[in-house]
Amino acid sequence: xxxxxxxxRLTKRFGDFTAVDEISMQVKKGEIFGFLGxxxxxxxxxxxxxxxxxLPTSGKGSVSGFDIYRDxxxxxxxxxxxxxxxxxxxxxxxxxxxxFYGSVYQLSKGDLRRRIDSLAESLDLREFIxxxxxxxxxxxxxxxxxxxxxxxxxxxxxxxxxxxxVDPVFRRRFWEILYRLAEEGTTIFVTTHYMxxxxxxxxxxxxxxxxxxxxxxxxxxxxxxxQITLQDLFVNxxxxxxxxx
Amino acid sequence: MIRTIWALMQxxxxxxxxxxxxxxxxxxxxxxxxxxxxxxxxxxxKLIYTAFYDFDQxxxxxxxxxxxxxxxxxxxxxxxxPLVEAxxxxxxxxxNAVMVIPVDFSKNIQWGKPGKVGFMVDGTNANSASIALxxxxxxxxxxxxxxxxxxxxxxxxxxxxxNPEAKSVYFMVPGIVATLLTVITMxxxxxxxxxxxxxxxxxxxxxxxxxxxxLLLGKIIPFALIGFLEMSIALAFGIIxxxxxxxxxxxxxxxxxxxxxxxxxxxxxxxxTVVKTQQQxxxxxxxxxxxxxxxxxxxxxxxNIPKSIQYLTYINPLRYFMKIVRGxxxxxxxxxxxxxxVAAMVIFGLVVFSFSWIRFSKRVK
Numbered sequence: 233x234x235x236x237x238x239x240x241r242l243t244k245r246f247g248d249f250t251a252v253d254e255i256s257m258q259v260k261k262g263e264i265f266g267f268l269g270x271x272x273x274x275x276x277x278x279x280x281x282x283x284x285x286x287l288p289t290s291g292k293g294s295v296s297g298f299d300i301y302r303d304x305x306x307x308x309x310x311x312x313x314x315x316x317x318x319x320x321x322x323x324x325x326x327x328x329x330x331x332f333y334g335s336v337y338q339l340s341k342g343d344l345r346r347r348i349d350s351l352a353e354s355l356d357l358r359e360f361i362x363x364x365x366x367x368x369x370x371x372x373x374x375x376x377x378x379x380x381x382x383x384x385x386x387x388x389x390x391x392x393x394x395x396x397x398v399d400p401v402f403r404r405r406f407w408e409i410l411y412r413l414a415e416e417g418t419t420i421f422v423t424t425h426y427m428x429x430x431x432x433x434x435x436x437x438x439x440x441x442x443x444x445x446x447x448x449x450x451x452x453x454x455x456x457x458x459q460i461t462l463q464d465l466f467v468n469x470x471x472x473x474x475x476x477x
Numbered sequence: 478m479i480r481t482i483w484a485l486m487q488x489x490x491x492x493x494x495x496x497x498x499x500x501x502x503x504x505x506x507x508x509x510x511x512x513x514x515x516x517x518x519x520x521x522x523k524l525i526y527t528a529f530y531d532f533d534q535x536x537x538x539x540x541x542x543x544x545x546x547x548x549x550x551x552x553x554x555x556x557x558x559p560l561v562e563a564x565x566x567x568x569x570x571x572x573n574a575v576m577v578i579p580v581d582f583s584k585n586i587q588w589g590k591p592g593k594v595g596f597m598v599d600g601t602n603a604n605s606a607s608i609a610l611x612x613x614x615x616x617x618x619x620x621x622x623x624x625x626x627x628x629x630x631x632x633x634x635x636x637x638x639x640n641p642e643a644k645s646v647y648f649m650v651p652g653i654v655a656t657l658l659t660v661i662t663m664x665x666x667x668x669x670x671x672x673x674x675x676x677x678x679x680x681x682x683x684x685x686x687x688x689x690x691x692l693l694l695g696k697i698i699p700f701a702l703i704g705f706l707e708m709s710i711a712l713a714f715g716i717i718x719x720x721x722x723x724x725x726x727x728x729x730x731x732x733x734x735x736x737x738x739x740x741x742x743x744x745x746x747x748x749x750t751v752v753k754t755q756q757q758x759x760x761x762x763x764x765x766x767x768x769x770x771x772x773x774x775x776x777x778x779x780x781n782i783p784k785s786i787q788y789l790t791y792i793n794p795l796r797y798f799m800k801i802v803r804g805x806x807x808x809x810x811x812x813x814x815x816x817x818x819v820a821a822m823v824i825f826g827l828v829v830f831s832f833s834w835i836r837f838s839k840r841v842k
Contacts, residue, residue, distance in 0.1 A: 283684045305686055313684040319677035323495045324488065335484030336685045380681075 236261045236388050236419035237282060242291035244277050251277045253442040254291065259421055259435075261387075264414050266433030266450075267423040270470055273439040275423045276316070279390050282421075283313050296387050309337075312381030312389045316396060318373050322366025326357060326376045329365055330383060337384040344383075351379040355409060371402030378409065389413065391422040395429065407432055427463040440470050478691050485695025489669065493699070503665070503703060504710070507657050511711055514653050515646050515719050522608040523549055525598075527574040528556040528566060535583035537624070541594070544620050545576070550612050563597070573599040574609060586624065647722070650715035651806040652775045655799050657711055658734060659741050659769060662704040664762045666697050666745030671758040674749075693837060697742045704741075708734060725805035729812060733801050733819060739826030740794040746833035769795040794829075797822040 237259035244252040252274045259265045269275050280286040282295050284304030293300040296310040320329045327348070334344035352358050355375045360368055365376060374394055381389060391410075395403045407429060414420055422433070430436050430450060437447040446453060446469060450462050459465040493499060527545070531538050545551045554572040558565055563575050577595035586592040596613055600606040673679040682692060715721045748761045772782070773795040779787060790796045797818040804810035804818075812819065 285680065285683055308684055308686045311684065313681070315677055315680055317677040319681040321488065321492065321678060322676075323492050328488070328491060332484050332488050333685070335480055336682065336687050338480070338686070 234261045235259065236263070236296060237265075237421060238292075238294045239278075239282075240292040242278070242281060242293050243289050244274075244281060244286065245289045250442050252281070252288075255439075255442075255444050257437055257444060257447060259419060261419050262414060262417050263435060264410060264420045264422065264433045266430045266436035267421060267439065268430055268436055268466060269423075269439035274442045275439055276392055278439075279313075279392050279421070279423065282307075283311060283390055284308055309384070310387045312384070312386035314374075314377050314381045314389075314391045314394050316393045318365075318370075318377060320365050320373070320377055320380055323364060325364055326361040326368075326379075329376065330361075330380055333380045334383050339384060347383055347385075348379075351382060354412070355379050356405075371398045371406075374398055374402070374406065375409075378406070382413075386418070388419040388421060391420065393423055393425065395424065395426065403429065427461065427466060430466075431462050438466065438469055445469060478688070481687055481691040482695040482698065485692070486699050489696065489699040493703070503661065504707070507661070507707055507711060508714060510657075511650070511653050511714055512718075514649055515715070522605040522612075525551050525574050525605075525609045525612075526554045526572040527551045527576055528554045528558075528563070528572040530560050530563075530575065530577045532580045533578050533582040537583040537586060537592075538578045540624075541578065541582075541620055542576070544616055544623075545613075550609075567599050574613075646719050647807060648803065650711075650719055650721050651803045652773075652799060654708055654711045654715070654806075655773075655795060655802045656770060656775060658704050658708050658737065659795050659798070660762075660766050661707055662700050662738055663741040663745040663748075663765065664759075665700040665703065666742050667748045667752075667758050667762055668755060669696055669700065670746065670749035671752060671755050674753075675755060689834075689837065693746065693834065697746070700745075701735075701738050701742065704738065705731070705734070721806065723806055724809035725807075726809070726811070730802065730805045733798075733805075733815075733822075736819070736823055736826060737794070737798045737801075739830045740798075740822065743826060743829035743831075743833045746837055747829065750833065750836045769793050772796060773799045775799060791821075794822055794825045797825070 235258040237257075239258075240256050241254040242252060242256070243250070243254050255278060267275050267278070277286065281288045281300060282293060284300060284307050288300065295307045298304075298306045298310070300307065320326075321332070324332065330348050330351075331344065334347065339347060352361055355378060357372075357375060357379060360372050360376075365373060368376065378391075378394070381391075389410075395406055398406065403426070410420055410422070411432070422429075424430055433450060435448060436450055436453070438445050448456070454460070454462060454465055457465050457468070459468065493503070529542050529545075531542060542553070546553050551574070556566055556571060558571070560575075560577065566572050566575070575595075575597045579593065579595075582592045582594065594617075596610070598606045598609045598613075670679070673682070712723070716723055744765060745762070748758055748765070752758045752761055770776075772779075772786070772790040772793045774790070775795075779790050779796065782790065800818050801810075801815050801822070804815055
């Protein structure tokens with residue numbers, strides 16, 4: 233199976249501080265990959281480097297087969313990105329936001345209309361698509377943001393804590409949507425704080441203080457460390473690491 | 478590219494129109510400023526309240542006083558304050574000037590001797606005091622000619638060109654137009670970029686395949702258009718309300734204004750690359766505006782600024798544009814008269830604009 237994302241000793245330093253320390257890993261095509269770690273572990277920095285927002289200090293990396301140093305603009309055409317913060321325009325309606333991003337992605341008028349229609353259908357946006365984005369509850373906003381990230385049918389979707397602050401019912405629906413996307417062949421690279429969500433992932437990696445400390449299938453990892461839940465595994469791994477130092 | 482820019486522009490206009498407060502700030506505030514400045518930044522001196530102490534009480538002395546009070550420059554203030562306590566009148570703002578005509582005024586003149594008159598002006602406002610003194614001198618020399626019957630050997634025929642009545646509003650309105658264009662385009666551009674960075678939408682845009690030129694053009698064209706619209710409203714207002722005579726060429730004015738925009742937009746983009754929050758952006762643009770205004774010759778002529786500080790004015794693009802706008806509107810100046818200013822402005826604009834353009838990268842720092 234081909235790899236959608238490859239990192240080879242990827243490193244980012246900000247002055248004396250090493251935010252990301254020689255991370256190496258691969259994400260397979262069509263995989264739902266969970267990227268876990270405490271706050272400040274360096275997850276967002278990794279995503280930003282992969283999306284071409286930040287230049288790495290050293291190491292190699294590629295996304296959809298494109299080099300992150302040289303081909304960042306090509307990468308941008310093939311990825312969808314949803315950041316932690318809601319980053320659509322609150323003073324535009326859902327429809328206006330989607331049309332705007334559609335034009336930025338150079339979709340033709342007809343394609344854009346069809347695409348908005350089908351996303352409105354599959355993500356259940358109909359009832360609020362003509363309301364100002366700023367007036368929507370968080371769960372709806374996140375679905376709208378997901379629609380914007382999916383407009384150009386990206387091969388890889390980077391989601392940085394997409395369900396933070398969203399209620400459990402909405403979270404469940406959000407994950408159903410992600411599953412459907414993965415079945416259709418989209419690679420999903422997602423960071424989260426919710427361990428129940430992490431268990432939905434085919435593989436997870438756990439990051440701590442800029443380093444990768446464990447990677448694998450959630451169930452296998454639980455067995456390997458003889459833990460009962462992923463939550464226990466996560467807490468033990470991270471606190472174990474802290475006392476080591 | 479064109480489509481992306483167009484989409485960005487549409488988005489920007491949607492946002493401006495939906496933000497009622499911003500809309501008012503952009504379109505109503507400048508008009509109020511124009512009105513206020515047109516009336517208050519008035520350097521004409523009129524209505525100088527004067528107390529006349531006439532100890533001569535002759536036909537001649539009354540004639541002399543009358544020559545002062547016929548115009549609307551000097552207004553007679555009857556005062557019951559004795560002359561020795563005249564300073565009290567100044568302090569209490571009862572009058573701004575005092576004229577003392579001694580008992581021997583008419584006798585001296587009849588005997589062919591100089592008739593001495595005392596004149597004191599409140600110098601709290603140095604500018605208006607010297608203007609008042611100037612008026613008094615002119616009136617006196619005219620009076621001399623009339624009374625003595627023959628003209629002084631040398632008579633100074635003073636005349637003010639382009640603005641015959643020396644109305645400061647004719648001078649101020651073009652200045653305000655230049656200032657508006659500077660502040661609006663610079664501040665709005667800078668704020669619009671920083672706001673997007675603050676709320677995270679800029680990051681979202683940067684992970685799309687949008688190109689930097691498209692992104693920047695889409696951001697600055699709307700504000701350049703708003704700047705032009707404001708400039709036109711201010712000009713129309715100045716011409717209709719303040720009756721400013723516009724003698725120059727409209728295409729030249731707009732063409733050169735377009736060139737000037739490279740500077741202000743460049744500065745706006747530059748500020749957006751060095752600040753993190755909208756507050757910082759606001760402070761930075763306010764600081765720049767103040768510097769630009771003070772050293773532009775808007776209020777004080779550059780020649781009145783101390784030599785060492787005059788050098789500072791050369792790095793102020795508004796200084797050149799101010800001269801261009803006033804030159805075109807008031808004197809009908811043509812390009813060959815303005816080329817040093819135009820050249821300086823264009824060089825400045827190109828340097829600032831390309832520097833900012835390069836600094837504005839698509840990556841997050």
